[in-house]
Amino acid sequence: MNPVNGTLPGSYDYRLVALSVLIAILASYTALDLAGRVKAARGWARLTWLTGGAIAMGLGIWSMHYIGMLAFSLPVPVRYFLPTVVMSLLAAIFASAVALYVASRQKMGPLPAAIGSIIMGSGIAGMHYIGMAAMRLSAECMYDIRLVSLSVVLAIVISLVALWLTFRFREEMKGTGWRKIASALVMGAAIPVMHYTGMAAASFAPSGVPPDWSHAVSISSLGVAAITIVTFMVLGVAVFTSFLDRRFSAQTLELESSEARYRLLFERSLAGVYRITLEGRILDCNDAFSRIFGYASRAEHLAHAADDHYLGPADREAYSARLQEQKAVTNFERCLRRKDGNPVWVLESATFLDGNNGAPGVIEGTLIDITERKQAEAELKKALQMKSDFVSFATHQLRTPLAGIKWSLELAAQEENLSEETASFIEDGRESAQRLIGMVNDLLDISRLESGKLKLAPKETNLAELTQSVLKDVSHCIEKQGHHLSVSGIEGIPAVLVDPELFRQVILNMVSNAIKYTPSGGKIDIRMARENSFVRWAITDCGIGIPKASQARLFEKFYRAENVYKIETEGTGLGLHLVKLIVEKSGGRIWCESEENKGSTFQFTLPLGGGNA
Amino acid sequence: MSMNPKRVLLVEDDRFLRRACEKSLQQRGFTVSTAPDGEEALRAIHADPPDIILLDLLMPKVSGFEVLKDIRSDEKTRSIPVIILTNSSKETDIREIQSLGVTGYLVKANLSLEELGSQVKQALEG
Numbered sequence: 028m029n030p031v032n033g034t035l036p037g038s039y040d041y042r043l044v045a046l047s048v049l050i051a052i053l054a055s056y057t058a059l060d061l062a063g064r065v066k067a068a069r070g071w072a073r074l075t076w077l078t079g080g081a082i083a084m085g086l087g088i089w090s091m092h093y094i095g096m097l098a099f100s101l102p103v104p105v106r107y108f109l110p111t112v113v114m115s116l117l118a119a120i121f122a123s124a125v126a127l128y129v130a131s132r133q134k135m136g137p138l139p140a141a142i143g144s145i146i147m148g149s150g151i152a153g154m155h156y157i158g159m160a161a162m163r164l165s166a167e168c169m170y171d172i173r174l175v176s177l178s179v180v181l182a183i184v185i186s187l188v189a190l191w192l193t194f195r196f197r198e199e200m201k202g203t204g205w206r207k208i209a210s211a212l213v214m215g216a217a218i219p220v221m222h223y224t225g226m227a228a229a230s231f232a233p234s235g236v237p238p239d240w241s242h243a244v245s246i247s248s249l250g251v252a253a254i255t256i257v258t259f260m261v262l263g264v265a266v267f268t269s270f271l272d273r274r275f276s277a278q279t280l281e282l283e284s285s286e287a288r289y290r291l292l293f294e295r296s297l298a299g300v301y302r303i304t305l306e307g308r309i310l311d312c313n314d315a316f317s318r319i320f321g322y323a324s325r326a327e328h329l330a331h332a333a334d335d336h337y338l339g340p341a342d343r344e345a346y347s348a349r350l351q352e353q354k355a356v357t358n359f360e361r362c363l364r365r366k367d368g369n370p371v372w373v374l375e376s377a378t379f380l381d382g383n384n385g386a387p388g389v390i391e392g393t394l395i396d397i398t399e400r401k402q403a404e405a406e407l408k409k410a411l412q413m414k415s416d417f418v419s420f421a422t423h424q425l426r427t428p429l430a431g432i433k434w435s436l437e438l439a440a441q442e443e444n445l446s447e448e449t450a451s452f453i454e455d456g457r458e459s460a461q462r463l464i465g466m467v468n469d470l471l472d473i474s475r476l477e478s479g480k481l482k483l484a485p486k487e488t489n490l491a492e493l494t495q496s497v498l499k500d501v502s503h504c505i506e507k508q509g510h511h512l513s514v515s516g517i518e519g520i521p522a523v524l525v526d527p528e529l530f531r532q533v534i535l536n537m538v539s540n541a542i543k544y545t546p547s548g549g550k551i552d553i554r555m556a557r558e559n560s561f562v563r564w565a566i567t568d569c570g571i572g573i574p575k576a577s578q579a580r581l582f583e584k585f586y587r588a589e590n591v592y593k594i595e596t597e598g599t600g601l602g603l604h605l606v607k608l609i610v611e612k613s614g615g616r617i618w619c620e621s622e623e624n625k626g627s628t629f630q631f632t633l634p635l636g637g638g639n640a
Numbered sequence: 641m642s643m644n645p646k647r648v649l650l651v652e653d654d655r656f657l658r659r660a661c662e663k664s665l666q667q668r669g670f671t672v673s674t675a676p677d678g679e680e681a682l683r684a685i686h687a688d689p690p691d692i693i694l695l696d697l698l699m700p701k702v703s704g705f706e707v708l709k710d711i712r713s714d715e716k717t718r719s720i721p722v723i724i725l726t727n728s729s730k731e732t733d734i735r736e737i738q739s740l741g742v743t744g745y746l747v748k749a750n751l752s753l754e755e756l757g758s759q760v761k762q763a764l765e766g
Contacts, residue, residue, distance in 0.1 A: 430727065430751075433749065435656065438664060468750065
């Protein structure tokens with residue numbers, strides 16, 4: 028400032044000016060930060076935040092102002108009248124409270140914004156000029172009314188901008204977002220503009236009148252440091268508290284929402300979820316749990332006695348004991364009782380939790396109702412038993428007349444002086460009877476193998492010997508067809524542990540198929556070999572082969588290959604199914620490789636030392 | 641078989657089977673008597689014990705099991721060889737029968753009369 032017309036020349040300490048601007052920026056940042064907290068809080072917490080925030084912010088603004096005043100030095104000693112200084116601080120706090128209140132509301136319309144900024148601006152301007160009035164020096168202070176008006180208008184405009192920025196960016200949750208910092212810089216730069224305009228409005232004329240020093244203090248550079256440090260501390264504490272509060276409230280929020288999520292899962296779960304004591308008293312459960320037990324609601328269920336669920340106290344004690352010992356059960360099936368007394372089967376997973384410090388332990392678990400499945404299983408078992416009984420009954424009943432036919436024809440065939448034609452009719456009859464008996468036997472064997480009633484009787488069996496014995500039985504068929512048969516690998520075939528009677532059927536079946544499906548005079552090849560830990564038995568024919576589509580289903584019960592009807596129509600589709608059952612029950616594997624119109628190879632492997640007893 | 645033809649008791653409820661079986665055994669030189677059920681079989685056995693019994697299991701009145709148990713509990717008939725002729729191949733039947741001691745267990749449908757004759761002959765000689 029230039030000394031004009033005998034006014035005292037003043038000068039600025041620019042380090043202090045810079046300090047004042049820095050404090051303004053910090054105070055602005057604090058305001059932005061606190062507005063968010065005030066908004067998030069409710070009731071007493073909100074009032075506390077508002078009060079604390081207003082004090083911190085007010086102190087910041089006031090401190091900026093006084094540092095700014097101290098940056099201005101006059102060639103006369105200056106002291107400050109303490110009560111007025113305190114008044115100016117109160118004005119700053121009041122202005123801050125208004126600002127925080129307005130900026131922390133849910134909405135900010137133009138009218139509240141205008142009123143808020145007028146009150147806040149007036150408060151800041153008031154603080155400034157009250158602060159000026161606290162000056163005690165031997166000079167007279169004069170004001171340039173235009174600049175004073177300008178400073179008041181600036182205070183209001185800056186307040187409006189500050190409110191808007193605060194309102195706009197208060198929500199930024201990330202502690203120090205760049206937008207919050209930018210807003211703080213704008214606000215922090217704007218506030219000193221008002222202050223220095225106000226300073227420019229004042230000029231000091233030496234009066235020669237000694238000032239009234241009562242209740243006035245001189246502010247040394249130590250005082251400046253003290254004000255600065257206290258301001259920084261207060262603002263720092265405010266920002267730090269705000270940071271902690273934001274952090275904790277975020278955690279609380281997260282906990283609450285996670286709790287709510289799991290509660291929802293618990294309540295809406297299709298599985299019954301429960302917590303019970305070892306005595307069986309229900310501590311908590313969901314609706315699904317209550318529905319499974321036939322209760323209308325969870326509330327009704329919780330009021331019920333524990334033992335109602337169990338078939339008896341012994342049943343509950345056994346379950347509790349089991350859980351205490353094993354600590355957890357998974358996919359455990361048991362039968363409980365519904366409210367109406369009917370049994371309910373449940374599939375359950377449960378955990379036993381030891382009580383802490385002598386508190387009783389609890390069982391936590393989930394269960395689903397499997398009563399329907401259990402009933403279906405029982406019915407299926409019954410049906411399977413009936414089927415098996417029927418097959419066994421039917422085969423017995425069928426075998427008796429079949430034996431009658433077979434034996435009568437056998438006697439008839441022995442008669443002498445039969446005409447050639449009669450003899451051939453009798454032979455045909457015997458063959459048909461034999462085939463029918465074969466089918467009935469296959470059906471019975473399959474049924475008993477499938478139901479597990481037919482137990483294999485494994486013995487050390489030489490496949491080579493068994494094969495030769497079968498070939499002897501069918502030699503007349505081979506001769507009749509003019510097939511060329513070769514058998515290789517007979518020597519050194521180790522014995523395998525299988526049921527010789529059943530394996531005789533396997534080999535007979537496969538040899539018969541090869542004979543049947545190979546055109547007259549064809550080649551049939553049987554190979555046996557030991558390979559590592561198993562024995563391989565294979566038969567190759569040069570018959571019609573099996574279409575690719577049929578190969579996969581060849582071993583199914585009642586299945587017959589698509590092209591089989593070209594050769595013959597008899598056959599049941601039981602043979603290969605039975606063969607597969609026997610081989611697999613003996614621990615072996617069977618499969619076929621075939622090319623249509625070229626031939627087929629059927630082979631099985633059996634583990635050495637027996638796979639299955 | 642030259643001097644004393646062996647006497648076979650055939651216990652079978654199905655008359656067709658009974659007839660065929662009887663005829664075939666007679667052709668082989670056995671003296672065959674028949675019984676259509678267990679009750680008659682027991683009467684015949686106690687009146688005049690045969691050399692061998694061919695016994696069906698499922699029969700009216702008294703079953704083959706009962707007959708077998710009765711024979712095995714009587715000192716006079718205990719050592720008569722018995723061949724079971726049945727069409728049942730249930731494991732439970734076979735086990736029960738074997739515990740009572742039988743010479744053979746044959747499934748009728750899987751048996752030719754020729755094989756039966758050989759089995760009877762073998763049983764009498766062994």
